[in-house]
Amino acid sequence: MTTTASQNGLNAIISQIKDKKHPPVHLWNPDFCGDLDMKIARDGTWYYLGSPIGRKPLVKLFSGVIRLDDDGKYYLVTPVEKIGITVEDAPFVAVEMFREGSGEDQVLSFRTHVDDFVIVDESHPLRLAINAENNEPSPYVRVRSNLEALIARPVFYDLVELCEEQEIDGEKRFGVWSSGSFFDFGSVDDIFE
Structure with missing residues (x-):
């Protein structure tokens, strides 16, 4: 939510x-x-x-x-x-997302299932991995050091609603802003093919 x-x-x-x-x-x-x-x-x-x-x-x-x-x-x-x-996957699961602001000024944060909070920024980036076998996306946020949280499916749907297109090096990319950084989830053409 x-x-x-x-x-x-x-x-x-x-x-x-x-x-x-x-x-x-x-x-x-x-x-x-x-x-x-x-x-x-x-x-x-x-x-x-x-x-x-x-x-x-x-x-x-x-x-x-x-x-x-x-x-x-x-x-x-x-x-x-x-x-x-x-x-099996990641040691944490992000179960709740918070948003402050909008667009490039937006700040996103997550709460994990063990009540750790993380603000998405360059030290705590978002990333999206695509399963090669079933093409299913798995979104992650870095919680601390090199430990990540898998973003729970309902929370990921909320995150996707905040995503936008951004042109990077002449290519349309799909991602989300937080803490002044754009977190690139991939080419618009690849994601929406």
């Missing part, structure tokens, strides 16, 4: 982002302790030993210490251990 944020709403989101401190997992280099039978499904549900983890505070705790390393694998990291987990 898209929410048009008032200035107070955007300020509240900025405040929450500033106040939320995640552990500095990027600074920790403990020994690898093996893989754990823990999985994050594409819909954001966390599983342990095949059963969903129903306690949201526990999921939030784990989500604060997740890291994607250069080997392409996800780990839960503490100062003393590094444990491999499985992530």
Whole structure:
């Protein structure tokens, strides 16, 4: 669901982002302790030993210490251990979108299923991946470091309503503005063929 944020709403989101401190997992280099039978499904549900983890505070705790390393694998990291987990798609799901302003002055932000907030800008870009097998789009927003959130389908539909055409290097491109940057989802001809 898209929410048009008032200035107070955007300020509240900025405040929450500033106040939320995640552990500095990027600074920790403990020994690898093996893989754990823990999985994050594409819909954001966390599983342990095949059963969903129903306690949201526990999921939030784990989500604060997740890291994607250069080997392409996800780990839960503490100062003393590094444990491999499985992530089907992205570790987060963006479940709500907020909008302040319009056009080139528009600022978009998202809330994830673990209540992280992110403002879309050059450090937290949007991207669109197209599945080669079924041509289905998968939209993402970078939440922190190199961790992304898959944008939930209903929220993606709201995002698409905000998209516009922009001519870039003589080609019509389809995308959306946020924080003064245009996030290009692809050629108009390719998207609407």
